[in-house]
Amino acid sequence: xxxxxxxxxxxxxxxxxxxxxxxxxxxxxxxxxxxxxxxxxxxxxxxxxxxxxxxxxxxxxxxxxxxxxxxxxxxxxxxxxxxxxxxxxxxxxxxxxxxxxxxxxxxxxxxxxxxxxxxxxxxxxxxxxxxxxxxxxxxxxxxxxxxxxxxxxxxxxxxxxxxxxxxxxxxxxxxxxxxxxxxxxxxxxxxxxxxxxxxxxxxxxxxxxxxxxxxxxxxxxxxxxxxxxxxxxxxxxxxxxxxx
Amino acid sequence: xxxxxxxxxxxxxxxxxxxxxxxxxxxxxxxxxxxxxxxxxxxxxxxxxxxxxxxxxxxxxxxxxxxxxxxxxxxxxxxxxxxxxxxxxxxxxxxxxxxxxxxxxxxxxxxxxxxxxxxxxxxxxxxxxxxxxxxxxxxxxxxxxxxxxxxxxxxxxxxxxxxxxxxxxxxxxxxxxxxxxxxxxxxxxxxxxxxxxxxxxxxxxxxxxxxxxxxxxxxxxxxxxxxxxxxxxxxxxxxxxxxxxxxxxxxxxxxxxxxxxxxxxxxxxxxxxxxxxxxxxxxxxxxxxxxxx
Numbered sequence: 001x002x003x004x005x006x007x008x009x010x011x012x013x014x015x016x017x018x019x020x021x022x023x024x025x026x027x028x029x030x031x032x033x034x035x036x037x038x039x040x041x042x043x044x045x046x047x048x049x050x051x052x053x054x055x056x057x058x059x060x061x062x063x064x065x066x067x068x069x070x071x072x073x074x075x076x077x078x079x080x081x082x083x084x085x086x087x088x089x090x091x092x093x094x095x096x097x098x099x100x101x102x103x104x105x106x107x108x109x110x111x112x113x114x115x116x117x118x119x120x121x122x123x124x125x126x127x128x129x130x131x132x133x134x135x136x137x138x139x140x141x142x143x144x145x146x147x148x149x150x151x152x153x154x155x156x157x158x159x160x161x162x163x164x165x166x167x168x169x170x171x172x173x174x175x176x177x178x179x180x181x182x183x184x185x186x187x188x189x190x191x192x193x194x195x196x197x198x199x200x201x202x203x204x205x206x207x208x209x210x211x212x213x214x215x216x217x218x219x220x221x222x223x224x225x226x227x228x229x230x231x232x233x234x235x236x237x238x239x240x241x242x243x244x
Numbered sequence: 245x246x247x248x249x250x251x252x253x254x255x256x257x258x259x260x261x262x263x264x265x266x267x268x269x270x271x272x273x274x275x276x277x278x279x280x281x282x283x284x285x286x287x288x289x290x291x292x293x294x295x296x297x298x299x300x301x302x303x304x305x306x307x308x309x310x311x312x313x314x315x316x317x318x319x320x321x322x323x324x325x326x327x328x329x330x331x332x333x334x335x336x337x338x339x340x341x342x343x344x345x346x347x348x349x350x351x352x353x354x355x356x357x358x359x360x361x362x363x364x365x366x367x368x369x370x371x372x373x374x375x376x377x378x379x380x381x382x383x384x385x386x387x388x389x390x391x392x393x394x395x396x397x398x399x400x401x402x403x404x405x406x407x408x409x410x411x412x413x414x415x416x417x418x419x420x421x422x423x424x425x426x427x428x429x430x431x432x433x434x435x436x437x438x439x440x441x442x443x444x445x446x447x448x449x450x451x452x453x454x455x456x457x458x459x460x461x462x463x464x465x466x467x468x469x470x471x472x473x474x475x476x477x478x479x480x481x482x483x484x485x486x487x488x489x490x491x492x493x494x495x496x497x498x499x500x501x502x503x504x505x506x507x508x509x510x511x512x513x514x515x516x517x518x519x520x521x522x523x524x525x526x527x528x529x530x531x532x533x534x535x536x537x
Contacts, residue, residue, distance in 0.1 A: 035303030078317045080324035085367055087517070089321060117411075118517070120510035122382070123372055134380065135371050243319050 044242055046093035048231045051168045052224070053196075053203045054156045054178040055185040059224025061159070062217050063102065066143060071108035074101075074228065087114040088234050091242075099166045109140055114229030121208050124222045146218040147209060151186075153179040174199050186219040202231070336521050344397035347528050354528065361529025364522050368514070377533045381492055382509050387534040390489040394478045401527040405515040408481060412513035418480050420469075424504030429465065437461040438499040444474045445488040 010017045036042050052060060063069070076082050078089040090113050095101040119127075123134060128146055131138040156178035160170045174181070177192075177199065184192035185205045193205055208226065209219035253262045255273055262271040276282075296302060299311040310316075329336070335356050339347065347353045366375070372383045379385035384392055393403045393416050408416040423429040429437070440458025443449055462474070469482040476484030483491055492498050492507065514523060 041307055078321040080321055083321055243316055
């Protein structure tokens, strides 16, 4: 029998076929996936990317809960048209603290990777409560309950702890003070503002939700939206060093 | 099933080889795949081989084989954008050198600026100012000749670059104070001055309204920003209250709400986000929408 006829053994014996299939798939996986974990040039370090503050993290959870990712991507691809419309293409490092990432794959609405600072908080408040009040042709659903629901900060410390397990470098102090920090970031002059500023030097504290004395889910979601894509300063980002 | 040497066995009807498999006297013809199909398969294998040589492909310890063409997706987008820039270069150079006034007067530059401005307006400004710049409550109409911060090319450029009440250092600043919430005016006074403000643009008043009291309160509290006659002040972004064009609305409730809680619409700054040429184009576009001065 020539070598070409050896395949008969796979066709006649299902266990051997199964083992053969597993071996072939693992080779594919090893070659395609494994290198991403160790190759230096897939893991770029970029100045400015920081872990989410507790308020932003809570906002992110609301983003996931409400299914915003079903209509919005957060991934500006390295294509001319996208860069022209949305700004610099997304860097891997920009979602290094996303567990799981929110790249998405569907764009009923625009990409949100760089929506931070594009609109005012007031616009976001109106748009989330009733999108058609500002964009008359919008097909986005309204989320009016976000401004009504008090933000639940009870489990924020646990939330940070889980992120810690996944590799986000939160300090013990940040974990412990998560609930206070969330309130401090959503208020104008909170007694905890100074400590918050120390723990998250580049984060911005203000009354995102616009309701004096209340911290709502809208505060958290808007804080999250307003920081999306703003952490890297592309004026100092070295384009040439990161060509790949 | 019995197996015979397939090469020896030829089906007498078709003259083709059989596979050598036989079930109860029925033999299976060894019909080969169509030649064209097999050739495409081989061609893709050869293609893959050269592709791996030409493009980034095989992972190694530190890096991957870069491919002899030296292509990368990031370099790709940079090249695409560079090409685009090159194609636009002459007109962009002319656009960035020309003063806003010169652009207005040069038909070619003007057409280009308006086309580019219109596209950028749709992506960035329409969600607040409306698709045609028509505005809505709190977001000014850019089609009319009523301006908060001024409708000359330079004034429009300043507003777009630095925004209003944004986080930019040179932003237009200053708010309409919260007269009610901060206890500067009593509810009765607010009601009176609101009636007076409505009278300024000729809105009809219900009987028994005391415009004199309102006028006094206006002169004491409001004229410093809105002007003696309520004609507005572009330096402070204080709207003209006499022209029957309303940013927030002419209903008494709306005016009273503004007097109680203050007003301060936020327009983001675009200087860091959009490049200088795009902002120039936007300026010209907004200027031509109808109300440019």
